[in-house]
Amino acid sequence: MSDTLNPEMTQVPEMEEHRDDVGARLGFWLFLYTEIFLFGVMFILYGVYRNKYLDEFQKAAHDLNKVIGTTNTLILLFSSLTVVLAIVALKKGDKGKTRDLLIVTMMCGLTFLVIKSFEWQAKFHHGIHLQTASGIAEGHGSPLLTPGDEMLPQGEVLFYSLYYIMTGTHALHIVIGFILILWTTIKLERGSIDKDNPVVLENVGLYWHLVDVIWIFLFPLFYLVS
Amino acid sequence: MTEPNYLKIPKKYKLGILNWLLSVDHKRIGLMYMFTMFTFFLVAVFIGFLIKLQRLFPEASGWEIIPAEMYGQVFTLHAIIMIFLFIVPGAPAVLGNFFLPLQVGAKDVAFPKINLLSYHLYLFGAIMAIVGVLLGGADTGWTFTPPYSIQTQTISIFGVQFNSISWMLTAAFILGWGTILTGLNFIVTIHRLRAPGMTFFKMPLFTWSLYATSWLQVLATPVVGMTLLMIVIERFMPVGFFDPSKGGDPILFQHLFWIYSHPAVYIMILPAMGLVSEIIPTFSQKTIFGYKGIALATCCIAGVGYLVWAHHMFTTGMSEFAQFAFSLLTFLVGIPTAIKVFNWIATLWRGAIKLDPPMLFALAFIFNFSIGGLTGLFLGSLATDIHLHDTDFVVAHFHYTMFGGGAFGLIGGIFFYFPKMFGKFYSFKWAKISFWTLFVGFHWLYFPMFILGVNGMPRRYHTYPDIPLFNKLQMISTIGSWVLVLGVILIIGTWVYGILKGKVTEEANPWNSSTLEWTTTTPPTLYNFPEVPEVEHEPYDYGAFLGTASEGGSHV
Numbered sequence: 001m002s003d004t005l006n007p008e009m010t011q012v013p014e015m016e017e018h019r020d021d022v023g024a025r026l027g028f029w030l031f032l033y034t035e036i037f038l039f040g041v042m043f044i045l046y047g048v049y050r051n052k053y054l055d056e057f058q059k060a061a062h063d064l065n066k067v068i069g070t071t072n073t074l075i076l077l078f079s080s081l082t083v084v085l086a087i088v089a090l091k092k093g094d095k096g097k098t099r100d101l102l103i104v105t106m107m108c109g110l111t112f113l114v115i116k117s118f119e120w121q122a123k124f125h126h127g128i129h130l131q132t133a134s135g136i137a138e139g140h141g142s143p144l145l146t147p148g149d150e151m152l153p154q155g156e157v158l159f160y161s162l163y164y165i166m167t168g169t170h171a172l173h174i175v176i177g178f179i180l181i182l183w184t185t186i187k188l189e190r191g192s193i194d195k196d197n198p199v200v201l202e203n204v205g206l207y208w209h210l211v212d213v214i215w216i217f218l219f220p221l222f223y224l225v226s
Numbered sequence: 227m228t229e230p231n232y233l234k235i236p237k238k239y240k241l242g243i244l245n246w247l248l249s250v251d252h253k254r255i256g257l258m259y260m261f262t263m264f265t266f267f268l269v270a271v272f273i274g275f276l277i278k279l280q281r282l283f284p285e286a287s288g289w290e291i292i293p294a295e296m297y298g299q300v301f302t303l304h305a306i307i308m309i310f311l312f313i314v315p316g317a318p319a320v321l322g323n324f325f326l327p328l329q330v331g332a333k334d335v336a337f338p339k340i341n342l343l344s345y346h347l348y349l350f351g352a353i354m355a356i357v358g359v360l361l362g363g364a365d366t367g368w369t370f371t372p373p374y375s376i377q378t379q380t381i382s383i384f385g386v387q388f389n390s391i392s393w394m395l396t397a398a399f400i401l402g403w404g405t406i407l408t409g410l411n412f413i414v415t416i417h418r419l420r421a422p423g424m425t426f427f428k429m430p431l432f433t434w435s436l437y438a439t440s441w442l443q444v445l446a447t448p449v450v451g452m453t454l455l456m457i458v459i460e461r462f463m464p465v466g467f468f469d470p471s472k473g474g475d476p477i478l479f480q481h482l483f484w485i486y487s488h489p490a491v492y493i494m495i496l497p498a499m500g501l502v503s504e505i506i507p508t509f510s511q512k513t514i515f516g517y518k519g520i521a522l523a524t525c526c527i528a529g530v531g532y533l534v535w536a537h538h539m540f541t542t543g544m545s546e547f548a549q550f551a552f553s554l555l556t557f558l559v560g561i562p563t564a565i566k567v568f569n570w571i572a573t574l575w576r577g578a579i580k581l582d583p584p585m586l587f588a589l590a591f592i593f594n595f596s597i598g599g600l601t602g603l604f605l606g607s608l609a610t611d612i613h614l615h616d617t618d619f620v621v622a623h624f625h626y627t628m629f630g631g632g633a634f635g636l637i638g639g640i641f642f643y644f645p646k647m648f649g650k651f652y653s654f655k656w657a658k659i660s661f662w663t664l665f666v667g668f669h670w671l672y673f674p675m676f677i678l679g680v681n682g683m684p685r686r687y688h689t690y691p692d693i694p695l696f697n698k699l700q701m702i703s704t705i706g707s708w709v710l711v712l713g714v715i716l717i718i719g720t721w722v723y724g725i726l727k728g729k730v731t732e733e734a735n736p737w738n739s740s741t742l743e744w745t746t747t748t749p750p751t752l753y754n755f756p757e758v759p760e761v762e763h764e765p766y767d768y769g770a771f772l773g774t775a776s777e778g779g780s781h782v
Binding site for chain 2 (some may be wrong): 020022023026027029030033034035037038039040041042044045047048098130154157158161165192
C-alpha cells in the first residue's frame with residue numbers, strides 16, 4: 001500500500017460508502033415484500049385447510065385463549081406507536097427520548113414473547129403439541145407423543161400445526177426485530193444515527209410495523225373467527 | 227500514470243484469496259460467481275454424461291452404469307446443481323454483476339456489501355448442498371414433490387441413514403436468499419444509480435432484461451423458500467401440510483412450488499435474451515430493430531410468465547376452467563417471445579454481419595430457442611400434454627430452452643465480454659471449433675429425445691425395454707452426449723487458455739459496440755469510469771455512433 005513511487009496507487013481508496021436514503025428505503029420495501037410473500041404461503045395454507053376442515057378449525061380456535069391473544073395484540077400495537085414516536089423524537093434531535101422510546105419498544109417485544117411462551121407452555125401442558133392425527137400415530141415415531149395421549153382429529157392437528165408454525169415464525173421475527181432495535185440503539189449511542197441520518201431507524205421501524213401487521217392478521221384468524 | 231485496473235488494485239489482505247472473497251467490487255464478485263458456477267457446471271455435465279451412458283443399455287442387456295437404486299439420486303443431483311447452482315444464478319450473477327453498473331454508468335451496485343453477502347450465501351448454500359450429497363443426497367427429483375419427499379430416506383456414502391433431504395432443502399432455501407438479495411440490489415441500482423441522461427428507454431437491453439428478472443427473483447423466490455421449509459418441518463415433526471395421509475394436500479405443494487419454479491425459467495432465460503440483444507446489433511453494426519418492443523416484451527414475458535405455473539400440472543386433475551385459463555396464458559407468452567425473435571432477425575436484415583464467436587452463439591440461441599419454444603406449445607396445449615407429460619419430450623424441450631437458450635446465451639455473452647473483463651483475447655479459431663462441437667453435440671444429444679418422448683419413453687426411468695426404435699435413438703443420443711461433453715471442455719479450455727496466455731488488449735471497444743460499458747478502459751478501473759459519463763443518444767444508435775466515431779469524437 002505504501003508505494004511512495006506511485007502516489008496514485010495509494011489513492012485507490014477503500015470502497016467508499018455512498019449514501020442514498022431513497023435507495024435504502026426502496027431496497028428495504030422490496031425486502032418487506034419478500035417477507036409478505038413468505039408469510040403469504042402460510043396464509044394460503046390456512047385458507048385452503050380452513051375451507052376443507054371448517055368445523056374442526058372452528059372448534060380448535062374456540063379453545064385458544066382470547067384474553068392472552070388480545071393482550072398481546074395491544075402490546076404490539078403500543079410498541080408500534082413507541083417506534084413511531086422514537087422516529088419523530090430522532091428527527092427533532094432528541095437523542096435521549098429516542099433511546100428511551102426504543103427501550104420501551106424492546107420491552108414490549110420481550111413481554112410479547114414471554115406471554116407467548118406461557119401460552120405455548122399451557123398448550124403443551126394440556127397435551128396439545130404437533131401431534132399425529134388419529135389412527136396413524138403408530139410407526140411415525142413422534143418424540144412428542146407418549147402412549148396413551150389423546151389424539152386429535154386431522155383438521156385440528158392442521159390447525160395447531162399452522163398455529164405453532166405461523167406464530168412461531170412470527171415470534172422469530174419479533175426476536176429479529178428486537179435484535180435490530182438493539183443494534184439501532186447502539187448505533188444511536190455511538191452517534192452513527194442522528195437527526196440528519198435517520199434512515200436506518202426508519203427502516204427498522206418499518207420492519208417492526210410489518211411484524212405488527214402480520215400479527216394483526218394472525219390474531220383474528222386464530223383467536224377470533226371461531 | 228493512470229489508475230490501475232480492478233484486477234491490479236493494491237492488496238488489502240496478505241492472504242491473496244481474501245482479496246477476492248472479501249472484495250465488495252461488483253466486478254470481482256462477478257468473476258467469483260463465474261469461476262464457482264462453471265466448476266459446478268462441469269461437475270453436473272459429467273453427471274449428465276453418466277446418465278446418458280446408463281441410457282445406452284436396455285434392460286435386457288444386463289449392463290448397469292448406475293445402480294437402479296442410485297439412479298434417482300444421480301439425476302436429482304444433476305438437476306439441483308444445474309438449476310440451483312448454475313442456471314438460476316446464471317447470467318445475472320456473472321455478467322449482470324459485472325456489467326449492470328457499467329451499462330448504466332454507475333460506480334458499483336446500490337448495496338455492495340449485500341452483493342458480497344449474496345455471493346457468500348450462494349457459496350454457503352452450494353457447500354451445504356455438496357455436503358448433503360455426501361450424506362445421501364436426494365432421490366426426489368429437483369421438484370421435491372410430496373408425499374414422496376416426506377417419506378423417502380437415502381443412504382449416505384458412509385452407509386448410514388441421515389436426513390439428507392432436509393439438508394438439501396435447507397441449502398435450496400439459502401441459495402434462494404442469495405438470488406433474492408441480488409434481485410433487490412439490481413432493482414435499486416437500476417432505479418437509483420443511472421448516469422445522468424440515461425432514462426429508462428435509453429438503458430441497454432441487457433439491463434432491461436436484468437430489471438425484469440430481478441422483479442421475478444424478488445417476487446417469486448420467497449414463496450418456494452417457505453414451501454421447501456415446510457417440507458423440512460414435515461420431515462422433522464409429525465404434521466401433515468402436504469401429506470394426504472394426515473389430511474394435507476400434495477397438489478397444493480405443487481401449486482406453491484411452480485408459482486416460483488415456472489417464473490424461475492424466465493429468470494434463467496430473460497438475461498440470456500438480453501445478452502443476445504446486445505450481441506446481435508454489435509455484430510450487425512446496425513441499430514436494433516424495435517428497441518422499445520424488445521424492452522416491453524421482456525417485461526411482458528416476466529408479467530405473463532408469472533401467471534402460467536399450473537401448466538406443469540395438467541395431469542393432476544384441476545378444474546377444466548383452470549386448465550383452459552392456464553393453457554391460454556401459456557400460449558400468450560409465445561407472443562412477446564416471438565416479437566423478440568422477429569426483432570432480432572429484422573436487426574440482421576442488411577446489417578454488416580460478422581460471424582465472430584459471440585455472434586455464432588447468439589444465432590445458435592435463436593435457432594435452439596425457436597425449437598425449444600415451439601415444442602413448448604405442444605406441452606402447453608391440453609390434449610398433447612396428456613400424451614407427452616413425463617416423457618423424454620419434456621426433458622428435450624427443457625434442455626433446448628435452458629441449455630440451448632440460457633446456457634448458449636451465457637456462454638456467448640462471456641465470449642462477447644471476455645476482452646473487457648480480462649483485458650485479453652481468446653483464440654478465435656478454438657472458440658469457433660468449440661462452438662461447432664458444442665452446437666452439433668447439443669442437437670445430436672437432445673433432438674432424438676423428442677422422438678423418444680413422442681414414442682412414449684418416460685423420463686426419470688432407469689432403463690427401458692428392448693425395443694429397436696428406443697435402442698437406436700438412445701444410442702444416437704448417447705453418442706451425441708460425448709460430442710457435447712467435448713464441446714464443453716473445449717470452451718472452458720479456450721477460456722482458461724485465454725485468461726492465462728491470451729493476447730493482451732487495452733482496446734476499449736474491440737467489437738465497435740455502441741453501448742456505454744465499452745467506453746471505459748479495458749479492463750475497467752475500480753470505479754469503472756474515470757468521470758461520471760453523460761448519456762446523450764440511445765443505446766443502439768449506430769447512425770450517431772458510427773458518425774461521431776469516424777470524426778474521432780466521443781459518442782456518449
